[in-house]
Amino acid sequence: MPTKTTKITPVTTKLNSLFVSPTQVIQGEGIISQAGKGISRLGKRPLLVGGKQTLELISAHLKPIFKQFKLTAAFDSYAPDCSETSLKNLTEATQNHQADLIIGVGGGKALDTAKLLAYQQQLPIVTIPTSGATCAAWTALSNVYSNQGAFQYDVPLSRCPDLLILDYNLIKAAPKRTLVAGIGDAIAKWYEASVSSGQSEATLTIAAVQQARVLRDILLQKSVKALDKIGGEDWREVVNATVLLAGVIGGLGGANCRTVAAHAVHNGLTHIPAAHHALHGEKVAYGILVQLRLEEMIQGNKLAATSRQQLLKFYEEIGLPRSLEDLGLSQVTLEELRQAAIVTCHPNSDIHRLPFKVSPEQLLSAMVSTVGA
Ligand SMILES: [Zn+2]
Numbered sequence: 001m002p003t004k005t006t007k008i009t010p011v012t013t014k015l016n017s018l019f020v021s022p023t024q025v026i027q028g029e030g031i032i033s034q035a036g037k038g039i040s041r042l043g044k045r046p047l048l049v050g051g052k053q054t055l056e057l058i059s060a061h062l063k064p065i066f067k068q069f070k071l072t073a074a075f076d077s078y079a080p081d082c083s084e085t086s087l088k089n090l091t092e093a094t095q096n097h098q099a100d101l102i103i104g105v106g107g108g109k110a111l112d113t114a115k116l117l118a119y120q121q122q123l124p125i126v127t128i129p130t131s132g133a134t135c136a137a138w139t140a141l142s143n144v145y146s147n148q149g150a151f152q153y154d155v156p157l158s159r160c161p162d163l164l165i166l167d168y169n170l171i172k173a174a175p176k177r178t179l180v181a182g183i184g185d186a187i188a189k190w191y192e193a194s195v196s197s198g199q200s201e202a203t204l205t206i207a208a209v210q211q212a213r214v215l216r217d218i219l220l221q222k223s224v225k226a227l228d229k230i231g232g233e234d235w236r237e238v239v240n241a242t243v244l245l246a247g248v249i250g251g252l253g254g255a256n257c258r259t260v261a262a263h264a265v266h267n268g269l270t271h272i273p274a275a276h277h278a279l280h281g282e283k284v285a286y287g288i289l290v291q292l293r294l295e296e297m298i299q300g301n302k303l304a305a306t307s308r309q310q311l312l313k314f315y316e317e318i319g320l321p322r323s324l325e326d327l328g329l330s331q332v333t334l335e336e337l338r339q340a341a342i343v344t345c346h347p348n349s350d351i352h353r354l355p356f357k358v359s360p361e362q363l364l365s366a367m368v369s370t371v372g373a
Contacts, residue, residue, distance in 0.1 A: 018204070019140035019160045020251035022127075025244070027166040032061045032128065035165050040069035042124040042162055043101025047094050048075045049114040050105035054130055058105045058170075074099065078106075078113035080147045087144075090117050099123065107178065108134035108280055109145070116142035119157045126163040130170045131178035132239040133281055134185055137164050138247025149276050151267040160251060171239055172231050177279065177319070179235075182242035183223050184285025184320045189249050190216040191288045191307070192260040196353045200256060208253030215245050220310075223318050261294060261344075261358075262287035264351035265367070268344030269327075272336050278327050285320040286327055289370035290363070291354070297366060298356050312371065323371045337364060 024038060039046065048055060048062070055075045066073050074097040078086050094102070094117065103126045104114025111127050115136075118125035127137040136142075140157040171179075189212040197205045218241050226238035249257070265287030269275045275283065289311060295304035312322055321327045324337075341360040344351055351358055 018251070018254050019157075021248065022138060022161045022164040024162070025164045025166065027168070027240075027244075029168045032058075032165055032167040032170065033065070035163075036065040036069045038163050038165075039065065039101070039103070039126055040071055042126065043099070044071055045097060045099050046071060046073045046101040046103045046126075047090075047097050047099035048073060048103045048105060049078050049090060049117060050075075050110045050130075051107075052077050052079070054106045054110065058128065058130070073103075078110050081145045081149050082109045082113040082116070082143065083145050083147045083152075085147055086113055087117060087120065091121065094121050094123070101126065103128065104137075105130060107131050108136040108143075111136040112142040112144075115140075115157055115161065116144070116155055119155070124162045126165065127161045128165045128167070128170070129243055131174035132171055132182040132242045133174075133178040133279060134182060135243055135246035135250060137161065137166070137243055139250045141250070145270065148273070149270055151270040156255070160247075166239075166243060168231070168236060168239065171243075176227060176230065179238065179242065180227065180319050181279035181281030181285075183219050183238065183281070183318060184288075185281035186242040186246040187216050187219050187311075188259070188262045188284045188288050189246055191291060192262055193249065193253060193257045195260045195291075195355070196350075197253060197257045202256060204252050204254075205256045208249050208257045211245065211249045211252065212257075215241055215249065218245075220314060223314075227318055258353060259350045260353045261291035261351045264344050264349045265290045265363075267349070268340040268342075269329075271343050272329065272332055272340050274329055274332055274336075275327060278321070282321050282327065285315065286322070286324075286370065289315075289322065290366045293366040293370055294354065294358055294362065298358065298362060308370070309373075324367065337367065341367065 076090055076093045101124050102114050102118040104111040105128045115125055129137040140160045142155045144152045146152055193209045193212040197209050222234045222238050225234040229235060262284050266283040269283045289308055292304040292308040295301040315322045341363045344363055345360045
């Protein structure tokens with residue numbers, strides 16, 4: 001009798017780690033006053049990393065907690081930027097203080113610095129966002145810049161933060177412009193994820209792309225009302241969208257759901273000194289228009305033209321930049337713009353995730369025609 005053989009399908013065992021969310025998220029008005037237990041669980045000698053002013057502001061909230069839970073804290077600034085120099089200085093500060101926990105406080109760059117420092121020193125990390133400008137409080141990723149603020153590279157981290165403290169009272173005190181920028185950064189998720197991963201058959205990637213669409217719709221529906229009434233219900237939900245849901249999408253989508261041209265354009269613009277006053281999300285928002293313009297110009301994509309017109313109207317309503325002029329770059333030389341376009345089209349740039357080739361010349365013509373009909 002012939003022996004039956006079972007055919008075994010080889011299983012690939014490629015390491016594919018997902019970091020979907022922080023271990024714990026606590027949220028509420030004035031919630032920071034109740035965060036002592038969560039923080040003290042993670043360490044007894046925290047080093048707080050943030051901007052100088054933010055550290056002063058937050059220490060009034062945190063000092064009573066540190067006293068109550070017998071924590072010995074040190075404070076240090078991430079200035080001049082989330083750069084290799086700052087990380088080196090902060091590594092020294094970590095060692096001098098014998099810190100066993102890093103707490104990042106502030107906007108995207110402060111949080112990126114704190115997360116990367118914790119990752120390098122293998123310490124737990126708490127993030128306390130003080131604006132709705134990015135989802136950096138959530139994600140397992142840090143962007144590294146030069147001391148002058150030019151984007152250098154990003155670093156994938158080994159996990160999302162251990163604790164995220166979202167205190168709406170802190171966010172409420174931030175300038176309105178930061179939330180507007182956060183809306184720009186968050187809405188980019190849809191325009192980028194749908195291009196990089198819209199064809200994916202992977203369950204979690206499909207979920208991430210669909211969440212990005214939900215996020216876009218929430219922002220289109222609620223942003224105007226949210227900005228009209230800071231601290232109101234719509235405002236709170238828009239903050240949840242920019243700080244939390246945008247992070248969920250990054251976590252679910254992981255490496256499959258990458259940024260495309262909008263962020264690549266942002267990265268290129270950071271090499272123009274005159275663009276430094278513009279916030280991350282403002283440059284990204286303009287980058288979405290450039291991306292859509294490229295799809296129109298090179299691919300003849302009519303849907304992209306419609307999307308761009310819809311966004312132009314939305315940007316006008318909430319105050320996001322629609323053009324280089326709006327970004328305050330009307331005086332920039334052609335040479336500087338060309339340089340930014342070359343950086344954006346660098347071989348490793350995410351702009352090449354577009355389904356067609358883009359040259360610096362094509363990019364330049366898209367950059368100067370974001371507003372046209
Ligand atoms: Zn971003």
